[in-house]
Amino acid sequence: MDEIEVPVRRLTFGALFREPYAHYLGWLYARLQERGFPDIRVAHSAVLRTIDAERGSRVTTLAERAGMTKQSMAYLVDSLVELDYLEIVPDPDDKRAKLARLTRRGRKLVATAGALGAEYEALLAGRIGADEMAELRRLLTIVVDALPGWTPGEGGEDK
C-alpha cells in the first residue's frame, strides 16, 4: 500500500522567526495608531525599550543598550521630544549630560505598548492553544537566554 505524501511544510529557519515577528510588529503599530499614538514608529522602540522609566536615561546610555551610535540615538530621541513623548532635563550628576525622560504621554505610550504585547500574546494563545503558547514562551525564553556572546559579529540589534 502506497503512502500518500503529506507535504509537511518545512519553513526556512529565517521565516520561522521573521514571520511571527513581522506579524506582531504590524499588529502592534496598527493598534497603537488606533489608540492615540499614530505618530510612533518602529524605530522609536529602540528608545522606549531601553529607557529608564523613572529617572530617564542619557543618550549615550540608550545608544549603548540599543547597539547603535550616539548620533542615531540622538536623532530618535529628538523626534520623540518633538512628539511630546520625551523631555530633556539636565543630569544632576554630570553637568555635561542630559537625561531623556518620559513625559506623561510617553508613560502612557509605554504602558499601552506593554498591555498590547500581552493582548497579542493572549490572542495568539487563543489561536494555537494556551498550552502550546506556554510551551512556546518557555522555549523562546531558553533561546533568548542562550544567545548572549555567540558570534563576534555581535547581534543585539533590531527594529
Place this chain on the structure above:
Amino acid sequence: MDEIEVPVRRLTFGALFREPYAHYLGWLYARLQERGFPDIRVAHSAVLRTIDAERGSRVTTLAERAGMTKQSMAYLVDSLVELDYLEIVPDPDDKRAKLARLTRRGRKLVATAGALGAEYEALLAGRIGADEMAELRRLLTIVVDALPGWTPGEGGEDK
C-alpha cells in the same frame, strides 16, 4: 520555611520574537560577509526570498509578495543587478515586462544563505538541545500557519 524567590524572567512578548530574530540576522550577515558576499544587505532578502529561482520574476510580482511598492522593489532589484546577483531579461510572455533572474553568483548566494540557515539551526540545537529545537520548530510552524488574515493592518513585511 520561607521560599527563596527565584526570579523567573518573564520577557516581554516582543522581546521573545525580536531577540532571536535579531541575533539570527546579525549572525547570518556576518557569515555571508565571510563567505564572499560582503555586499549583500538585509533589505535584499526581500528579493531573494521571493524570487522564482529558475524563471526569474517580474518586479511587480516581487513587490506584491514582499508587501512593498514597485518602486521600492525596483530599487532593490537595481542594486542587486549592480552587484551581479541578478540580471534583467525580457519576459517572453509580455513585451511590457522584464524578468529579474538570478545570475550564477545570485544562485550561489541563495544556496549559501539556505545552508547558513540550517547551520544556525543546528548551532542553536546544540545549545538548547535537539528535542527542544524540534519542539520549537513545531510550535513556530503552527504559529506561522495561524497568522494569515488576522488584522486589517496587514503584516506580511519584515527586514
Place this chain on the structure above:
DNA sequence: CTATTTAGACAGTTATTCTGACCATACCGC
C-alpha cells in the same frame, strides 16, 4: 594642573522606503 576620557552637537552621507506623476504595451468590448 594637565592630559585623557566622556557627553553631546554639528555636518555630511548612504540606504530604504514612500507618494505622485508618467509612458508604453496589452487586453477587452464592440
Place this chain on the structure above:
DNA sequence: GCGGTATGGTCAGAATAACTGTCTAAATAG
C-alpha cells in the same frame, strides 16, 4: 481593428533611519 482601461515599469521628490568624522565642553585621573 479601434478605443478605453488595466498593467508593467520608470522618473522625481521626500521622509526616515542609520552611518562616519569632527568638534566643544565638562569631568576625572595622575
